[in-house]
Amino acid sequence: QVQLVESGGGLVQPGGSLNLSCTASGRLFNRYTMGWFRQAPGTEREFVAEIRFYKSDKSPAYADSGKGRFTISRDDVKSTVYLQMDSLKPEDTAIYYCAADDWGTGGTSPQDYDFWGRGTQVTVSS
Numbered sequence: 001q002v003q004l005v006e007s008g009g010g011l012v013q014p015g016g017s018l019n020l021s022c023t024a025s026g027r028l029f030n031r032y033t034m035g036w037f038r039q040a041p042g043t044e045r046e047f048v049a050e051i052r053f054y055k056s057d058k059s060p061a062y063a064d065s066g067k068g069r070f071t072i073s074r075d076d077v078k079s080t081v082y083l084q085m086d087s088l089k090p091e092d093t094a095i096y097y098c099a100a101d102d103w104g105t106g107g108t109s110p111q112d113y114d115f116w117g118r119g120t121q122v123t124v125s126s
Contacts, residue, residue: 009120022098029079033106038094047108
C-alpha cells in the first residue's frame with residue numbers, strides 16, 4: 001500500500017509555469033511506475049504523463065497535449081514524482097492527480113494504476 005499526496009497547484013497566467021509534486025509514503029517507491037492524470041469539470045480523467053520504475057529502460061511518455069511543454073521526473077530518494085508544466089494554456093485547467101502502478105508497465109488508462117492521490121487544482125487564467 002502506498003499513499004500519495006500532490007502539491008504545487010495554483011492559479012497561473014497563460015504562458016506561465018507550475019511544478020507539481022507527488023510524494024509517496026511507505027517503502028520501495030522505486031518499484032512503482034508513476035503517472036500523472038488530470039480531470040476537468042464534466043470530463044473523464046485523462047492521461048498526462050508516466051515514468052517507469054527504476055529497472056525499466058523505457059523513456060517517459062506523454063499525452064500529445066503536453067508534449068514539448070510538460071516534463072515528468074522522479075527522485076526515488078525523496079519518494080517524489082514531479083510534473084514540470086511550462087507554457088500553460090487555459091485548457092490545461094483541471095485537477096491533477098498522481099497515480100502509482102506497482103511493478104507495472106503503467107499505461108494511459110486510469111485502470112492501469114493501483115493507487116491514487118486526492119489531486120491538486122491547476123487553474124490557468126488571466
